Amino acid sequence: MSQDMLALLIKSLGETVYMVTVSMVIATVIGVPLGVLLVTTAKNQILECIVFNRVLAAVVNTVRSIPFIILMVAIIPLTRIIVGSSIGTAAAMVPLTIAAIPFIGRQVETSLKEVEYGVIEAALAMGASPFQIIWHVLLPEAVAGIISQLTTVVIALVGSSAMAGAIGGGGLGDLAIRYGYQRFRPEVMLATVIVLVVLVQIVQFAGNFAAKKLNKK
Amino acid sequence: MIKLSHIEKTYDSAAGPVMALKGIDLEIKRGEIYGIIGLSGAGKSTLIRCINMLERPTAGKVIVAGEELTALSNKELRRARKNIGMIFQHFNLLSSATVYDNIAFPLRLAGVDAAGIKAKVEPLLELVGLEDKAHQYPAQLSGGQKQRVGIARALASDPKVLLCDEATSALDPQTTKAILELIKDINHKLQLTVVVITHEMQVIKEICDKVAVIEHGVIAEQGTVLEVFTNPQQPITKEFISVVISNELPSAFRQAEISPTPLPGSQLLVRLTFIGDSADDPVIAGLIRNFQIEVSILFGNLDHIKLTPYGRMIIGITGEQAEIDKALAYLSSKELKTEVIGYVTRHARIAD
Numbered sequence: 028m029s030q031d032m033l034a035l036l037i038k039s040l041g042e043t044v045y046m047v048t049v050s051m052v053i054a055t056v057i058g059v060p061l062g063v064l065l066v067t068t069a070k071n072q073i074l075e076c077i078v079f080n081r082v083l084a085a086v087v088n089t090v091r092s093i094p095f096i097i098l099m100v101a102i103i104p105l106t107r108i109i110v111g112s113s114i115g116t117a118a119a120m121v122p123l124t125i126a127a128i129p130f131i132g133r134q135v136e137t138s139l140k141e142v143e144y145g146v147i148e149a150a151l152a153m154g155a156s157p158f159q160i161i162w163h164v165l166l167p168e169a170v171a172g173i174i175s176q177l178t179t180v181v182i183a184l185v186g187s188s189a190m191a192g193a194i195g196g197g198g199l200g201d202l203a204i205r206y207g208y209q210r211f212r213p214e215v216m217l218a219t220v221i222v223l224v225v226l227v228q229i230v231q232f233a234g235n236f237a238a239k240k241l242n243k244k
Numbered sequence: 245m246i247k248l249s250h251i252e253k254t255y256d257s258a259a260g261p262v263m264a265l266k267g268i269d270l271e272i273k274r275g276e277i278y279g280i281i282g283l284s285g286a287g288k289s290t291l292i293r294c295i296n297m298l299e300r301p302t303a304g305k306v307i308v309a310g311e312e313l314t315a316l317s318n319k320e321l322r323r324a325r326k327n328i329g330m331i332f333q334h335f336n337l338l339s340s341a342t343v344y345d346n347i348a349f350p351l352r353l354a355g356v357d358a359a360g361i362k363a364k365v366e367p368l369l370e371l372v373g374l375e376d377k378a379h380q381y382p383a384q385l386s387g388g389q390k391q392r393v394g395i396a397r398a399l400a401s402d403p404k405v406l407l408c409d410e411a412t413s414a415l416d417p418q419t420t421k422a423i424l425e426l427i428k429d430i431n432h433k434l435q436l437t438v439v440v441i442t443h444e445m446q447v448i449k450e451i452c453d454k455v456a457v458i459e460h461g462v463i464a465e466q467g468t469v470l471e472v473f474t475n476p477q478q479p480i481t482k483e484f485i486s487v488v489i490s491n492e493l494p495s496a497f498r499q500a501e502i503s504p505t506p507l508p509g510s511q512l513l514v515r516l517t518f519i520g521d522s523a524d525d526p527v528i529a530g531l532i533r534n535f536q537i538e539v540s541i542l543f544g545n546l547d548h549i550k551l552t553p554y555g556r557m558i559i560g561i562t563g564e565q566a567e568i569d570k571a572l573a574y575l576s577s578k579e580l581k582t583e584v585i586g587y588v589t590r591h592a593r594i595a596d
Contacts (some may be wrong), residue, residue: 149336152296153350153401155326165355167340243381244339 032215035202038076040222042116043198046191047184050120054127055177061128062135063161073147073157087129098122099194119196123184131180138172139165171242178234182227183204189223199223245439246272246295246405251304253290264290265301266461272454272518277431277438279469281403281484284443287461292409292441296328297321311403326354326435329398333410337382337397344378354401362559367532368396372426388419395426399434405532406430408440412447424450445488449473449549457481470549474519494543494558502586511560512568513542513585514575516550518555522579528559530578535571537563560584 067073067086068080093101099122103113106121142165150164166173189200199219207216254267264431270352272278282288293299294306306313311328321548337346342380348361356364369375372392382390391411393553398406408427412420428451431438433583440452450467456466457480476482492498493513503510516527523546531539543558561568575582584586 060312143334143336145334145336146338148298149330149332149397150349150353151298151328152325152328152407153353153397154322155353156322159353163349164338168338170340241340243341244383 039199039202046188050123053124058128058131059135061132065136067138090129096190114195116196119191134176138169142168171238174238181230245274247307249305251301255303264348275435277452279448279455286440286458288458292407300315313325320484327403328405329403330407331394331398331411333413335394340471342379343393350401372396385416391423406436406438427498445484500588506587507589510589511562511589515583516557523553523555536567537561
């Protein structure tokens, strides 16, 4: 592989990492509270509000049922409003983030549901407010599970980001399609796949390590 | 300290409303250890949760430490709950926090600073005997140790009342005994009012001053533990008591026919119950010395209900009927409970 190709590979890796990281950070900031709301507003929970819970769940399900490639195209007007353009790496981050938010919400919900109600009840008995319960009980108790779930989301986002090439978003997926597939250069394809495999391994390893450290059960 | 007046609690279920509590009246005085016993589903768990309003009663008043909890807003209720500690069957500790941080938890909720927390947590660790476990996580502890953490945590906010929800039901008998000792000790040292929910009469017998037996959402019987144990009125109470204090005849007599009138060669079985100081009275010696009868002791047991000695004995009396009658009159003049079981022939005993 030529020097140019290697430089391109590194640049693409950088784009993928950038897209996934930014999307992930924004989606986590919104998705974790979303997961908290999905759990705490359900029946017999500390912020019970069944109508709100149903509406929220319906919205989450709707976004989650749209295939990423369609979502990406469908929200182009929105993307244009947010980043001022519908093509490029920044433009690809909008649909990535929007797809990741409900995904994270559901994953966090699953982790939070595993926190035993007895622990919440104990905190209520001590006079904890709903916010204190979320902050001091639910999130710390579920943190190891949440980290595992977020790892899964990161890996899924790496996969989705490969489609970003469709709107000129760049990244490893784009590189593999344009050079490896369309220009018949199997060595580029192979190199990209290897980089992706290594990237996913590193993410998974880091996620497992952090989850294990945080799990005191 | 705690006053429940006419508490009702109704749940909505798929099959229609279910009435878990049907008008409970209860008064618990300061410093008492009050036991509430019932089978599962009797409503005792709901009842204890009404005391700190984890369950809001459908009707009735809850007054704790002079404050009517049923009239408070959610915010005021959260403050009032700091007066009421609670421990649970499954401990309900934070698995992600150390022993120290678990005990510190209610203090952190209340906004106490690190120095204040340290000053509070360290004596509590000592009180429950876990000084060396401060930096371990609950997963590394035994059940008894976890409950000790639960107790220390419940005491951290200096409550006036401690609620124990089946606190020893998940523990083995030795650990149960140790935890009950600790609760008794705390009650004594801190003059804490304790409410104990249990399905085990042993727990009531061990530490409670008073007991209420709850069945189908109503209090079937209540009184001092001594009264209820020695003179149970309701079938449910008798059943609970029979678990810890067997009222069965010694095995040799179980098959024998019991006759209300004397038979040739029969002896009269009498059950004697001694409570408190009367356990020291030499009644049997008195019987033998004063009357022309023979007394054989068929069963004897001395137990304690909390701190009161409680002795039970079954004796067999043989002799002239007139002497037996005099002996019975003598027994009833003493401060003990005499219950005539009936006449049993020796023959029946041999056949058995």
